[in-house]
Amino acid sequence: MEEKLANINMSIARNAEKHYELYRKMQENIDGCIKCNLCLSVCPVFKATGGSGYAGPRHLSAELLRHLLEFAPLVYDSSYLCTVCRHCEFVCPGNVNTPVAVLFLRRLLDSLKPPYKPAKDVSKGLETLVKLGNPYNTPPELKGEWLEEIDGKEGGKAKVLGWVGCTSSIRLPELAQGFYESMKKILGEDFTVLGSREWCCGKPAFLLGGIEAARILAEESNKRIAETGANIIVTPCPACYSAFKYEQREIYGVNPPSENILHFTEYIHDLMDKGRIYFKENSGNELPRKIIYHDPCELGRGVGIYDEPRDILSAIPGIEVLEFDDVRQDSVCCGGGGGMWGIYPEISMSVARLKVKEALRKGAEAVVSACPACMLNFKYTVLTYDLPVKVLDISQIVAKALSEKK
Amino acid sequence: MIKVETEVLVIGRGMAGVMAASTLAKNGVDVTIVAKSYGTTALSSGCLDILGYIPEVQGVAQPPFSGFKYLVVSNRNHPYLIAGEGDPKKAEDIIREAFDSLPEQIKNLHVGSVENNSWVLTSFGTLRPTAFVQKPLEPAIITGEKESILLTGIKGLFELNPVFASSIAMKDLKSRSLGYVKVKPAYVSIRSLEGAQYLAIPLVSTVLEEDEEFDEFKKELVKLAKRENPDTILLPSIFSTPNLVEKMKELEDACKCRIGEVPTPPESASGLRLQRALNNVCSTLGIKVFHATDLKPEVENGIVKRIVGTRRTLLFTEARKIVFEAEKYVLATGDLIGEGITCDVDEELNVAFRETVFDLPLYIPEGPIATTDPFNPAGQNFSKIGINVNSEMQPVDSAGRVVYENLFAAGSIIGHYDYNAEKCGMGVAITTGYKAAKSILSRR
Numbered sequence: 001m002e003e004k005l006a007n008i009n010m011s012i013a014r015n016a017e018k019h020y021e022l023y024r025k026m027q028e029n030i031d032g033c034i035k036c037n038l039c040l041s042v043c044p045v046f047k048a049t050g051g052s053g054y055a056g057p058r059h060l061s062a063e064l065l066r067h068l069l070e071f072a073p074l075v076y077d078s079s080y081l082c083t084v085c086r087h088c089e090f091v092c093p094g095n096v097n098t099p100v101a102v103l104f105l106r107r108l109l110d111s112l113k114p115p116y117k118p119a120k121d122v123s124k125g126l127e128t129l130v131k132l133g134n135p136y137n138t139p140p141e142l143k144g145e146w147l148e149e150i151d152g153k154e155g156g157k158a159k160v161l162g163w164v165g166c167t168s169s170i171r172l173p174e175l176a177q178g179f180y181e182s183m184k185k186i187l188g189e190d191f192t193v194l195g196s197r198e199w200c201c202g203k204p205a206f207l208l209g210g211i212e213a214a215r216i217l218a219e220e221s222n223k224r225i226a227e228t229g230a231n232i233i234v235t236p237c238p239a240c241y242s243a244f245k246y247e248q249r250e251i252y253g254v255n256p257p258s259e260n261i262l263h264f265t266e267y268i269h270d271l272m273d274k275g276r277i278y279f280k281e282n283s284g285n286e287l288p289r290k291i292i293y294h295d296p297c298e299l300g301r302g303v304g305i306y307d308e309p310r311d312i313l314s315a316i317p318g319i320e321v322l323e324f325d326d327v328r329q330d331s332v333c334c335g336g337g338g339g340m341w342g343i344y345p346e347i348s349m350s351v352a353r354l355k356v357k358e359a360l361r362k363g364a365e366a367v368v369s370a371c372p373a374c375m376l377n378f379k380y381t382v383l384t385y386d387l388p389v390k391v392l393d394i395s396q397i398v399a400k401a402l403s404e405k406k
Numbered sequence: 407m408i409k410v411e412t413e414v415l416v417i418g419r420g421m422a423g424v425m426a427a428s429t430l431a432k433n434g435v436d437v438t439i440v441a442k443s444y445g446t447t448a449l450s451s452g453c454l455d456i457l458g459y460i461p462e463v464q465g466v467a468q469p470p471f472s473g474f475k476y477l478v479v480s481n482r483n484h485p486y487l488i489a490g491e492g493d494p495k496k497a498e499d500i501i502r503e504a505f506d507s508l509p510e511q512i513k514n515l516h517v518g519s520v521e522n523n524s525w526v527l528t529s530f531g532t533l534r535p536t537a538f539v540q541k542p543l544e545p546a547i548i549t550g551e552k553e554s555i556l557l558t559g560i561k562g563l564f565e566l567n568p569v570f571a572s573s574i575a576m577k578d579l580k581s582r583s584l585g586y587v588k589v590k591p592a593y594v595s596i597r598s599l600e601g602a603q604y605l606a607i608p609l610v611s612t613v614l615e616e617d618e619e620f621d622e623f624k625k626e627l628v629k630l631a632k633r634e635n636p637d638t639i640l641l642p643s644i645f646s647t648p649n650l651v652e653k654m655k656e657l658e659d660a661c662k663c664r665i666g667e668v669p670t671p672p673e674s675a676s677g678l679r680l681q682r683a684l685n686n687v688c689s690t691l692g693i694k695v696f697h698a699t700d701l702k703p704e705v706e707n708g709i710v711k712r713i714v715g716t717r718r719t720l721l722f723t724e725a726r727k728i729v730f731e732a733e734k735y736v737l738a739t740g741d742l743i744g745e746g747i748t749c750d751v752d753e754e755l756n757v758a759f760r761e762t763v764f765d766l767p768l769y770i771p772e773g774p775i776a777t778t779d780p781f782n783p784a785g786q787n788f789s790k791i792g793i794n795v796n797s798e799m800q801p802v803d804s805a806g807r808v809v810y811e812n813l814f815a816a817g818s819i820i821g822h823y824d825y826n827a828e829k830c831g832m833g834v835a836i837t838t839g840y841k842a843a844k845s846i847l848s849r850r
Contacts, residue, residue, distance in 0.1 A: 059604070329697055
């Protein structure tokens with residue numbers, strides 16, 4: 001056992017050397033930790049796992065990085081238990097950037113050689129991700145299946161490209177369809193999607209610690225986007241959005257496909273402001289009357305979009321928008337982010353369950369989010385625990401509420 | 407780059423910042439908050455103190471305002487007296503006015519009065535004076551009536567050690583001739599957490615959210631109540647959500663005694679409840695909160711033109727800038743814990759204090775900055791470090807000249823007081839936050 005630990009230590013030390021610059025910056029940053037435990041009080045995973053198996057932000061990142069070599073081998077599995085919701089970072093009085101430490105650990109661990117690999121084989125996942133262009137182990141040609149049901153068309157040149165994202169295309173056809181229908185209603189022939197040609201933006205690879213993989217994926221995606229000649233890209237997925245808008249340039253070192261990258265809610269909000277779209281006075285029984293809006297971490301804390309979705313929802317006649325106890329930058333993560341849904345779905349769902357229960361207490365008929373990852377997690381949570389609430393994405397609601405004419 | 411335009415920009419989202427912002431917003435001013443993160447408010451016990459002790463004369467202020475006659479002699483630069491233009495009567499009035507105009511969400515959370523200090527039993531077994539306690543903490547007030555208290559810890563949770571705390575409490579009570587108030591130690595356990603490697607308050611509170619776990623916990627408490635037959639059961643501060651606070655009544659009915667919390671060290675549920683209520687104040691009044699670090703001002707002709715900050719990114723990459731342009735600014739960044747003030751130590755162990763945003767001139771008390779006794783009743787000099795302000799809450803230099811015409815300050819960034827030794831932190835935050843907002847309103 002001791003020999004094994006020593007081997008792992010050597011391996012980690014070599015990797016740490018490779019990322020020495022980042023490691024040093026991080027150690028400086030971590031010195032801000034005053035051990036106040038505020039990060040634990042907001043960490044969704046720490047609460048959901050009941051304190052066993054996951055040490056929480058403070059211990060996983062701050063304490064660990066202070067003593068990297070002694071502890072890393074003992075906890076490397078649990079570094080994949082972080083949803084990268086960044087709530088801890090937003091409450092930390094000491095300004096410690098804990099999610100960065102988690103991502104750094106993942107990067108270190110990613111390059112470990114067997115048999116010192118984490119129990120969950122993440123690098124194998126990265127390999128298939130690069131090969132297939134999606135994190136769901138699905139053949140690329142099946143990625144456009146959602147279009148068939150609604151007689152949608154993929155490919156061709158258009159002004160605006162709808163970037164649907166892997167989660168919506170493969171796991172949430174209803175979201176993809178809602179997005180497609182709303183955009184088609186507004187733009188007609190000026191709108192297209194890549195369908196089965198759509199690739200991965202690189203974000204999942206980055207979150208799992210594979211920056212090189214992220215770069216390869218991003219380059220391939222951008223090549224395919226260029227084929228459509230679109231200069232505006234609209235996406236319902238906040239993860240893809242922030243990958244295209246920020247991370248490709250800032251982290252993977254790739255030029256983004258366009259300067260005009262918009263989240264679906266930004267796009268609709270803009271049209272609403274310009275008075276170019278209208279909502280039906282009465283959408284009948286198609287839409288739930290009382291909905292509760294969940295701030296996706298990637299959209300809220302990630303890129304600062306809080307008002308647009310709320311403005312859109314409250315502009316739709318007949319819908320009452322409820323709020324969770326903690327909203328906007330204090331919103332509690334649904335548990336589905338940071339690659340966790342793929343690795344530990346049962347923990348993701350037990351986090352989401354707490355949120356759904358709160359929604360039910362407040363009398364909501366539907367939980368509405370603006371992120372496929374949140375919706376996927378909520379959807380399966382509701383199924384698994386048999387909870388009486390609908391789960392919808394904002395694009396599905398907009399699709400139903402949009403009116404052709406004023 | 408994002409640009410935010412607003413009439414008033416408040417820097418900091420603790421008690422002082424939100425008090426200033428909410429007072430302004432209620433008067434129709436367009437306010438925006440920018441903050442780094444949570445600060446001392448979330449780490450506090452959530453009690454709203456006005457004045458508990460006068461460290462200079464080692465006296466107790468009961469009622470709070472009775473301490474002002476000593477303050478006038480011992481510390482003329484105390485923020486209360488500054489806010490009252492040096493006149494203790496005026497200071498009293500402004501404090502009353504400020505507490506009156508507290509947002510409803512904060513008022514509803516607390517019980518108490520500005521005219522009286524209650525003695526509250528803490529998780530260390532000490533009694534501490536405070537003007538307002540949160541409702542779940544009300545049973546921890548020692549009223550002087552005969553009662554038997556069961557100080558109940560949760561097995562594995564270090565924040566309250568009932569055996570240690572009750573022995574301290576009995577000594578303390580005896581020295582105040584309140585020996586007839588009995589404090590006994592007890593423990594309850596939370597079954598599903600018995601195997602947990604590390605028990606923390608957030609964990610306990612999440613587990614109790616589950617109905618079955620809560621019922622188990624209730625049964626344990628009922629068993630305890632039957633055996634010991636106390637008048638009051640005091641637990642550590644663990645009921646962190648509104649839902650759980652509601653359920654405390656259910657516990658009282660089942661146990662047929664009063665159930666309360668004691669003020670507990672961070673991260674106590676009561677501190678989080680206060681911060682949550684403040685967050686709630688912002689969202690109901692439509693005050694937008696932005697998060698940014700490394701705030702740097704741009705100044706022209708003695709006026710703050712704009713503040714440039716950095717939005718947080720994953721990994722330390724090229725920064726995303728955010729610019730705030732406002733007519734007036736309120737600095738409520740807190741002190742050393744909230745990082746409104748930082749302390750740099752060089753290789754020769756020389757200590758240099760700096761105000762982080764504007765690099766304002768600081769008041770630093772003479773003598774050693776700290777003593778080795780952490781509970782020194784005379785207080786610690788480092789707590790008193792802060793900026794100087796005039797009665798309009800504008801930062802001034804050592805000669806009393808206003809530094810920037812459109813800059814105001816509130817909360818513990820202001821120097822000349824020791825919130826810990828004087829037990830006056832929230833009171834100063836509320837009063838100075840209110841006064842800063844008033845000064846801005848009078849200039850519109």
